[in-house]
Amino acid sequence: MVVLEKILMAERVGRRxxxxxxxxxxxxxxxxxxxxxxxxxxxxxxxxVAYISAASPPLYDRPIVRIVIEVSKNLERALTLVWKCKRCTLFRRFVTGKHATDFPRIFALLDSSIADMN
Known part of the structure; x- marks a missing residue:
């Protein structure tokens, strides 16, 4: 049931x-x-979550856990980047160049997470 906890944690990060x-x-x-x-x-x-809950014989969940951990990390990175974009101070507007270069990396990470989940 550790898998379900990790999945639900990733879901909460996605909502955030x-x-x-x-x-x-x-x-x-x-x-x-x-x-x-x-x-x-x-x-x-x-x-x-529905698939794991409905599985009658116990699943070998190690690959699922690894994928969910990686998806969770990528969602945390996306949350951090998007959270930095909501602050709007004058100083922040001058220092936003670094964040602009982070978006393609986040796009690639989230695309790879989608591919892993498929």
Missing amino acids: VNSAVAESNLFEMECVHVGNLVGCLRPMLHDL
Whole structure:
């Protein structure tokens, strides 16, 4: 049942990413794209929970745990990046160049998470 806890934790992070996307002020288009990718992952996590709950013989869950841990890390990274975009101070606007280069990496990580979940 450790798998279900990790999946539900990843689902909570996904909800937090979506709420942070709604509050973002900087890089709005990129944040919306991150939100769309996270939106693709959330139903996959729900389906995985349903699949694990319905499995009558016990599953060998080590590969599932590894994938869910990696998805969870990628969702945390996405949350951190999108959360940084919702702060809108004058100093932050001058120092946002680093965040602009982080979006393609997050897009690639979330795409690989979607592929792993498939």
